[in-house]
Amino acid sequence: QLQLVESGGGLVQAGDSLRLSCAASGRTFNLYTMGWFRQSPEKERVLVAAINWNGDSTFSADSVKGRFTILRDDAKNMVWLQMNNLKPEDTAVYYCAASRFPSINMRRASYDYWGQGTQVTVSS
Numbered sequence: 001q002l003q004l005v006e007s008g009g010g011l012v013q014a015g016d017s018l019r020l021s022c023a024a025s026g027r028t029f030n031l032y033t034m035g036w037f038r039q040s041p042e043k044e045r046v047l048v049a050a051i052n053w054n055g056d057s058t059f060s061a062d063s064v065k066g067r068f069t070i071l072r073d074d075a076k077n078m079v080w081l082q083m084n085n086l087k088p089e090d091t092a093v094y095y096c097a098a099s100r101f102p103s104i105n106m107r108r109a110s111y112d113y114w115g116q117g118t119q120v121t122v123s124s
């Protein structure tokens with residue numbers, strides 16, 4: 001069992017940076033692939049970044065490549081999403097998720113545990 005709690009969302013202006021945090025409870029956090037999804041109104045929830053269980057593989061969606069970075073610290077049971085040069089189209093609810101698959105998988109159904117989400121709003 002893994003519980004995830006996100007924080008760090010807010011209202012920012014275009015070009016600003018935000019760092020989202022995801023705190024995990026559970027002794028097996030280091031075995032999970034971690035991902036950050038986002039969902040805008042009337043749109044599907046999509047994967048924007050992920051990092052595999054041992055941190056040697058990462059994924060970034062084309063829409064955020066070069067601007068967003070995913071990081072994890074297994075000693076702290078934490079994963080972060082560093083978001084730079086934010087754009088209005090990045091506005092969404094961001095969700096932290098954990099998958100028992102050892103490799104990165106983009107499918108939402110592959111993720112077993114989810115946080116409650118944190119709102120990010122980017123004004124132009």
